[in-house]
Amino acid sequence: MSAALHELTVAELAAKLRDKEVSAVEAAQHFLARGKQHESLGAYLDVREDVTLAQAQAADARIAAGDTAPLLGVPIAHKDIFVTKDFVSTAGSKMLAGYRSPFNATVVDKLSQAGAVTLGKLNCDEFAMGSANENSAFKPARNPWDTSRIPGGSSGGSAAAVAARLAPAVTGTDTGGSIRQPAGFCGITGIKPTYGRASRYGMIAFASSLDQAGPMARTAEDCALLLSAMCGPDADRDSTSLDVPAEDFTRSLNDGIEGLRIGIPQEFFGEGLSADVRAAVDGALKQYEKLGAKLVPISLPRTQLSIPVYYIIAPAEASSNLSRFDGVKFGHRADKYTDLLDMYKKTRAEGLRRRSQAPHHDRHLCAEPRLLRRLLPAGAEDPPHDRRRLPASLQAV
Amino acid sequence: LSSEESERMLTQLNGFFDVVEQMRAVDTAGIEPLSHPVAAIQDVALRLRDDVVSEPNQREANQQSAPAVERGLFLVPKVIE
Numbered sequence: 001m002s003a004a005l006h007e008l009t010v011a012e013l014a015a016k017l018r019d020k021e022v023s024a025v026e027a028a029q030h031f032l033a034r035g036k037q038h039e040s041l042g043a044y045l046d047v048r049e050d051v052t053l054a055q056a057q058a059a060d061a062r063i064a065a066g067d068t069a070p071l072l073g074v075p076i077a078h079k080d081i082f083v084t085k086d087f088v089s090t091a092g093s094k095m096l097a098g099y100r101s102p103f104n105a106t107v108v109d110k111l112s113q114a115g116a117v118t119l120g121k122l123n124c125d126e127f128a129m130g131s132a133n134e135n136s137a138f139k140p141a142r143n144p145w146d147t148s149r150i151p152g153g154s155s156g157g158s159a160a161a162v163a164a165r166l167a168p169a170v171t172g173t174d175t176g177g178s179i180r181q182p183a184g185f186c187g188i189t190g191i192k193p194t195y196g197r198a199s200r201y202g203m204i205a206f207a208s209s210l211d212q213a214g215p216m217a218r219t220a221e222d223c224a225l226l227l228s229a230m231c232g233p234d235a236d237r238d239s240t241s242l243d244v245p246a247e248d249f250t251r252s253l254n255d256g257i258e259g260l261r262i263g264i265p266q267e268f269f270g271e272g273l274s275a276d277v278r279a280a281v282d283g284a285l286k287q288y289e290k291l292g293a294k295l296v297p298i299s300l301p302r303t304q305l306s307i308p309v310y311y312i313i314a315p316a317e318a319s320s321n322l323s324r325f326d327g328v329k330f331g332h333r334a335d336k337y338t339d340l341l342d343m344y345k346k347t348r349a350e351g352l353r354r355r356s357q358a359p360h361h362d363r364h365l366c367a368e369p370r371l372l373r374r375l376l377p378a379g380a381e382d383p384p385h386d387r388r389r390l391p392a393s394l395q396a397v
Numbered sequence: 398l399s400s401e402e403s404e405r406m407l408t409q410l411n412g413f414f415d416v417v418e419q420m421r422a423v424d425t426a427g428i429e430p431l432s433h434p435v436a437a438i439q440d441v442a443l444r445l446r447d448d449v450v451s452e453p454n455q456r457e458a459n460q461q462s463a464p465a466v467e468r469g470l471f472l473v474p475k476v477i478e
Contacts (some may be wrong), residue, residue, distance in 0.1 A: 333464035
């Protein structure tokens with residue numbers, strides 16, 4: 001029976017766990033073994049069996065005690081953008097190789113409270129900047145449907161893990177397409193929620209006014225189950241978190257779409273749309289119509305400005321956010337340097353990967369340009385901190 | 398940067414100025430800056446929290462990944478002659 005565990009949806013697996021047909025430890029062991037078997041996909045950056053099994057045992061104890069948390073015992077994995085106490089948190093960058101966070105991201109804690117067991121940390125583009133997962137400083141992730149192809153990015157490890165059935169569901173983050181695009185490339189389902197619904201506390205920041213956490217899974221129902229656990233206000237920890245209570249996103253799943261009006265923005269069907277994508281979208285629209293939805297042509301005339309605006313906002317915010325990686329308080333520091341400025345420069349040159357050699361297929365809508373290009377226009381050539389003024393007695397090194 | 402890299406970078410940066418031009422062409426008179434990304438579509442009240450200490454002292458945990466620490470202080474190269 002356990003051979004088919006990885007083919008179950010989150011909803012099915014959660015039901016079997018609740019009914020004690022399978023234990024959380026068995027489920028965790030099954031997915032850990034699958035992860036090991038498919039290591040060549042490059043989906044995971046950190047796996048710790050002892051941590052996972054301890055969490056699974058705790059979940060089994062909760063089940064035995066009659067706890068009915070919705071995801072109790074369900075194994076999931078986190079994009080390595082979420083900081084975790086029990087696993088290394090790198091954001092796919094050498095700058096944070098081996099970094100252990102003193103706290104968990106809110107999303108990580110919320111999913112644990114809902115009963116989920118963590119299988120490990122998932123590969124991604126460095127600081128979530130990229131759309132192919134080829135910008136991970138550690139290794140590329142591969143598309144399980146054809147391993148010569150990219151899984152998309154930046155949540156490429158997340159998408160590959162779900163598509164290869166290495167985890168029933170995972171978390172991702174999306175700034176300019178980083179959940180939606182890899183979900184598309186790997187044939188799974190992912191959602192970027194409205195900004196502010198999921199707390200950004202403990203999400204290593206790329207562009208703070210655009211970053212959002214979201215679930216990735218094989219079905220809409222599974223995404224809804226995770227999203228219900230992930231969302232909710234986090235007033236004390238994330239000042240941009242919306243004051244909207246948590247809700248059950250599964251409530252309308254079976255209502256049907258009879259009478260639903262779907263706006264079709266004409267601007268999305270213009271120049272540059274390839275014929276096969278168009279055919280696939282048209283096919284989906286026909287299906288929605290057949291199910292009773294009404295398609296309404298609409299216009300979003302400012303759409304063409306979204307990319308230029310993104311290319312200003314995202315690099316400017318990234319430049320600010322990445323200035324904290326200066327080799328002082330955490331992360332990489334160069335071995336040899338002459339003074340503080342030299343330490344900043346060498347630390348950043350070594351820790352942040354140079355992107356200009358990377359291939360060039362991320363130019364368009366979901367595209368996120370590379371790190372160096374991203375930093376330059378926004379002026380990150382300046383040293384990250386002002387020179388510190390410390391009393392001589394406190395200076396060393 | 399190698400010369401090939403600088404050349405590529407130059408092209409990319411020039412491309413970036415085209416992007417700036419596209420935005421310059423837009424009339425933004427009378428558009429208020431947003432206080433929150435969602436403020437364009439709904440009212441968002443920005444919060445203040447009580448001015449009280451909320452975090453415990455976790456110096457050791459916070460410094461466990463620091464490159465250089467001595468007696469609880471972060472060490473940096475000497476900056477004053």
